[in-house]
Structure formats: C-alpha cells, structure tokens
Amino acid sequence: MLTVKILGTGCANCKRLEQISRKTVSALDLEAEIVKVTEYPEIMAYGVMSTPGLVINEKVVSYGRIPSPAEVTTWLNEAQKAA
C-alpha cells in the first residue's frame, strides 16, 4: 500500500497534479491512498516551499512544478519495488 501526498493549498496546479497522480495510480492498478496536504506547517515540514509538491511514501519526489505522467509512473514503480 502506497501513500501519495499532494502538497498544496488547492490552486489549479495542485489540482492538476492530483489528477495526474490519480490517473497514474489507477493506470498502474496500484493500491494507493491519495492524501491532500493543505496546511502550511505540514507542507513546510516536508521542506517544500514551492507548491505543488508530490510525496510518495514520505519521500519528496518533486516540487514547484507539475511532473509528467511518465515521471509519476517511474516514481510509483520505484516506491512499489522498495516497499
């Protein structure tokens, strides 16, 4: 079971990242929980200053941009193997 966290206060970019993550998770047919982190102290605790941020199993994989679905796929697969 993977935990995917979207760090961001809910602007357009954060929503796009959430969409990409959801699609990728279902395309890979993974068991994953997708959590939206919207509180500033919690976002900052990951060291992320520029949103949106993407955290997979508590590891920050990207921040300040919207990664491509291909990248998200790679990260999800890596996390799945490590788990």
Add this chain to the structure above:
Amino acid sequence: MSTATSQPQQDSRSWLLVSGVAILWLLAYNIVEPLANWLAYGLFSLPEGSHLGEALAFFFYDVPKIILLLGGMIFLITLLRSFFSPEQTRAWLGGKREGVGNALAALLGVITPFCSCSAVPLFIGFVESGIPLGVTFSFLTATPVVNEIALVMLFGLFGWKVAGLYLVSGLLIAVLAGVLIGRLNMERYVEDFVWQVKAGQIDTPNYKPSWTERFQIAWESTKEIVGKVWLYVVIGIAIGAGIHGYVPESALAGILGKDAWWSVPVGVLLGIPLYSNAAGIIPVVHALMEKGAALGTALAFMMSVVALSLPELIILRRVLKPQLIALFITILAIAIIITGYIFNLVI
C-alpha cells in the same frame, strides 16, 4: 526517457521548431499594420479620418499586435524564468545585508517563477531560513508591482521608455517597502505560527529541465496566460478605440492632466479596491492619455489597480496580522503616489 531519440537530438529539433515559429511571429507582427488599415479603409471602405474608420483601424491594429506581443514576450519571460527557482533564490538571499539584500530580493522577485498560491509557503520558507522580514517583503512585493503583463502592454502601447520607467520604479518601490518594513521591526505583526514552523530538509535536488522541456513549460504558460487575458485585451482595446475615435482631444486635461494635482492620489485610492488585470486597464489608460490625461496619473492608477489587489492581500492575511497588512498597503499607496508625481514632473 524516450528511447527513439536522444536528448541532444530532441533538443536540436525543438530549437529548430522554436526558430521557425519565431520567424513566423516576426512576419505576422510586421503585416499587422498594413492589414489593419486595409481592413478598415479598404474592405469596410470607411473614409480616412472618420471617427468610425479611426476607431476601427486602431482596434484592428492594436488587438493582434498586443496579443502577438504578449504571446512572444510571455514565452521569452517564462523561458528565462525556467532557469530560476524559489529554492535557488532563497539560497542567494541567505546572509545578505539590508540594502543589498533588498535590491537583490526585488530583482529576483521579478524573475523567480512561482504561482500566487505559493506566496505563503515562500514567505514562511524565507523567514524560517533566517532571511530578514524586510528582504522577504522586497521579494514578495516585486512580483505584483512589476507585473509582466503590464510590462509587455506598456512596451507595446507606450514604447520601451515608459516600460523601462515602470520596471525601474516598481523595483525601487519594492526595495523601499522592504527596507521600511525591516526598519520598523514589524516581526511581532507576523502571525505567531510562522515563527514556530520547522521546515524539513529535502534531499531531492531541484529539477533541471532540458531545452525541450523549457520550451514546453514556456509554451504551456504562454497558452495559459494569453488564454486568460485575451478577452480583457479585446475589451480594453475596444473601449480605448472608442475613446480614441470619439472623445475630443484634450477633453480630459482638466481632470486628469498634470495641473490637477489631486488626481494622482484619487487615482491610487480608487485603484486599491478595484481589481482588474493589466491587460484590460492599460489600453484604456493609453486612450485616456491621448486625450490629455497625464502619464504619471495614469501609471499611478494602473499600478494601484494591478499591485494592490484584494485577493492577494487576503492570501497574505494568513501570515500577517492586520496591522502589518495596513502598513504594507499604506507604504505601497504612498510610494505609488510619489511615483505618479515624479512621472508627471519629469515627462
């Protein structure tokens, strides 16, 4: 990532594509004026010098010209911005003294890419890492005060001198606001939770995009921004064209001219609650100026509308107590009023 073509190959293809588009852009930009005249005076066979003919020629010329300019310049600006990041900026600002730090922060504020919803995390991240409050303010003030859409529109409608003056005075305002807030020791008017945030460390390095990706980023945001503002441009220019064609010369000199000293502060005060984007307001301002409004008055109004926007102030309220917000608005309003007077004196 892709196996079919290597990254250098892909990048040279992208360069070729971008160069091709740039040539097309230049061609289009150069046929706009003859085309507009032909449309207004040829196709619609309106007599030259007539009210409607002038208004239409103005409209047909300005709309494509401004939209082309916006597209091209936003692309270049975003491309340039893709070489900067908030994290890098924070590292550069760390340990800088007041003054130098404020100037650097204002410059970096203009060029560092971040979306408006990142303003609060950035504020916390900067302050938390020990960057002085005043320097952080210079950084965050520069972004709305020097608005890139306003800059491009001023360049397109007024020329590079006015655009340059706007850029320089915006930077000065950001430096000044930061220095003042730093000197006044406003730290206690920052919400308490900000000082308690403990930021974590990320070991993920900042992403380094390839040229192809940089072009893609620039293209995406060009599409997004032009898609968002084109309608305002059209409406603004339509109103401007109407004023251009129908309002008599120097009709406004009495109320908006240089001698009406009170029009600068009134314009700025009016601009604070008004929230519009630069795209809609600048064509109107341009037309008003042709009819006798003074440049300083017009620019001060525009800066106030664009820089002091309620939505942004509401976002900042999350981290700033009302006293500091009030001080911030006051400093900006006074600085913009002074800028307006200086412009009216100089030009």
